[in-house]
Amino acid sequence: MFDALVVNKDEDGKTSAAVTQIGLEDLPQGDVVVAVEYSTINYKDGLCIGPGGGLVRNYPHVPGIDFAGTVESSEDDRYKPGDKVVLTGWRVGEAHWGGYAQKARVKADWLVPLPEGLDTRQAMAVGTAGFTAMLAVMALEDHGLTPDTPNPVLVTGASGGVGSVATAIFGKLGYSVAAVTGRMDNAEYLSSLGATTIVPRADLAETIKRPLEAETWAGAVDAVGGDMLARLLGQMEYGASVAAVGLAGGANLPATVVPFLLRGINLLGIDSVMQPYDNRVRAWGRIATDLPMDKLEAMVQPATLSDLPKLGADILNGQVKGRVVVDVN
Ligand code: NDP
Secondary structure, three states: OEEEEEEEEOOOOOEEEEEEEEOHHHOOOOOEEEEEEEEEOOHHHHHHHOOOOOOOOOOOEOOOOEEEEEEEEEOOOOOOOOOEEEEEOOOEOOOEOOOOEOEEEEOHHHEEEOOOOOOHHHHHHHHHHHHHHHHHHHHHHHOOOOOOOOOOEEEOOOOOHHHHHHHHHHHHOOOOEEEEEOOHHHHHHHHHHOOOEEEEHHHHHOOOOOOOOOOOEEEEEEOOEHHHHHHHHOOEEEEEEEEEOOOOOEOOOOOOOHHHHHHOOEEEEOOOOOOOHHHHHHHHHHHHHHOOHHHHHHHEEEEEHHHHHHHHHHHHOOOOOOEEEEEOO
């Protein structure tokens, strides 16, 4: 028997989450059993610990959309006991039981071998948010972004999980980084991660008045969407790209097509959930080499399985800062 955070739903549709003992026979089908070491918390986890947000199909449910650990047994040739692995996406923790347990049984296709230079705790300090930040940086590079441009790169929602890691990666790679935040008291934290300029959220919050403004940014990782994304499209330098990652500020895009037509701007969609295997391996490899681990460590706050019900509520209320690493043991 081992510990898991199990969410149940009563007859009135009310959910409750508690640390409970379960056995291997309770785990869903899959071809690899992983002894989970660390997980983390994401907005989706907050939903799945609580009311489900339409993501959870069946109860009882074990949330946790990402985890890292050691293979305990495998029916798939690609993995053997003792291998270190990381999992993000594939609707694990939503449709399939996830990482808030000391063991998980999953499909081998969903796993990625942990790269050299990264341990399981660091992998969850990165988590889905950091993995997505790296996918965004890689997409921008694949579209021609290099550190030797005169204009800075822009990161929106910079104090959040995606934004913090994107800022740290760009900083390590030698970019000038402009970090957009609504919490100016985080300015010192963002500078310590690698931001060279802090942009108050209010500067970019207004709805666009003109489709084109001065060419200000060499590229952008946008975690906010909405009016802010619409606005910054008109501020990109000629031929530059914006990686659209999130919707912390809204799902609408009240923009014009003018920046695409007159400045050749690219809008790159970033999805971490169904990302193909080869690009996952590439992203985790880049994380191991291009993310400053000391800066990552400074973002971490530790937690245990029993902290998760409160953390779930906190993340839904926007009260979690930096990266939470959950030691499930
Ligand atoms: P966080 O909640 O940690 O960070 C979001 C940040 O956005 C906040 O810290 C805040 O930064 C800023 N923000 C919040 N509300 C607003 C607002 N109304 N207007 C402008 N800025 C705002 O989330 P994550 O970093 O984990 O995720 C960011 C986004 O990316 C989310 O929408 C998430 O759903 C999405 N996501 C997408 C993935 C994908 O596969 N595409 C994977 C993972 C996440 P500050 O205080 O500095 O202003």
